[in-house]
Amino acid sequence: MDTTPAPLNAPHRTALITGATAGIGEEFAEQLAAQGRHLVLCARDAEALAEVAHRLESRYAVHVETLIGDLLTEKGAAAVEKRLASDIDPVELLVNNAGFGLIKGFTSSEWQDEQDHWRIHTEIPLRFMHTAIPAMIKRGGGRIINIASIAAFTGVSTYSAAKHAMVEFSEYASRRYQDRGVSVTAVCPGMTRTSFHERMNMNVSRVPKVAWLKPEQVVRESLLASATGKPLYIPSRRYRLLRFLLRFLPARTVQKATTNAASSTND
Template identity: 40%
Template sequence: MTADRTTRPTALVTGASAGIGHEFSRQLAARGHDVVLVARDRARLEAVAAELMSRYAVSAEVLTADLSDRSALQLVADRVGDPDRPVDVLVNNAGYGQRRSFLRNDLADEEAAFDVLTRAVLVLSHAAGVSMRGRGRGAIINVSSVAGFIASGSYSAAKAWVTTFTEGLAGELAGSGVTVTALCPGFTNTEFQERAGISKPGPGFMWLDPVKLVSDCLDDVSKGRVVSVPGVQYKAIVGLLRVVPRSVIRRRARLVRR
């Protein structure tokens, strides 16, 4: 589902059918980007594409893919690196919710989550980084999490990897005209928890508005900021976690899991 190609910049967003990914797609379209929408649910993607084309008069391309499948992921990577249809902004947002702790979970689910949360970010960032560096411009946004600063199972570990990987890639691309940013949100009011079967913990003031979250992130990207932490509450938490001994963080994580 596309309109005629123009000279507008193009953004590719994974996990674009709902939540933070949908909001990134909407705000980038509102800022004049054509969009490539990637997710598993074609019907939902087509609904988002129709919405964006109607509201913002941009082109919206639908690319259905399960990023835990290596052949499907490669198709997305090929689209990211296509020299004839350059992608100017890559948003690695696709998520994978886990309801059980690592040892209680099925290993196949853990491997699929690992592929979506880390390997897909690695593969698509490589395709984008090579292509964008060659053109001397572009932006890569990797959606990580405040969970990456604590010690709480494989999801936390995956997000820690995403943040560290992003920082390293930002250093490698410094001076190239390509920016790389890790977005590290906390609890965010989307349907992610409902779809994953996860309850909404914590008091209301800890929950972020996805509209402001994405807007603030895009502002940080324009400033070249490498790590974007939305919300004063989470900025304070991350600042504290950076100085608290890891032994304390591990003890706290054990108490929470009991």
């Protein structure tokens, strides 16, 4: 196993971020633009995307491309793939971030919703890595950040299962491709203040204040973890402690605690 970390100061000029109109993705765009990176931002909401692009271009004098599209459509995913393969202003940092949650339990939700949810968190990032990794190797290196979740270690939902799959694959890809200059990092944030929970109609009023992270911290720490070639990173000390404790807690206790705190509909 090769554990050589990716070079700290590699020239990762252009970054492609999926789901850049809100939350963690928008914050990645902000912090990467502040570092002087050119950006390719992807999401469905054309107006929001144009607003983010305009703000960052005027604030940081960087070039921002936008790819408007639904990643769950062939057209939307193929446009991102094409950009990842391009040698013109090549993408040197890919952030697989776009995602959403489901409020209903597995058998209560519509199959289409379950399928879309599974695809956005697993198939789509995998597809983008399938294009990005060989292109990065050919160019001498690159970096990939996969936004998973602390839920990957809880085993309480299809969301947990999908994020677990992303952690497993990222760790494998990190081992497999690091010696060829490509670092892959799975980031596992805890509850983060974004539009994620509102979009899924989750009542978060019982989630304690201490549980919340700010996107600024999540992204700052994630970029550092990626720059030092970490295969897995959990932002914040409190969630690293939780990850440690989760190893010893019975699965049923975890299930009960998460359902109570997040008021999700179970079945």
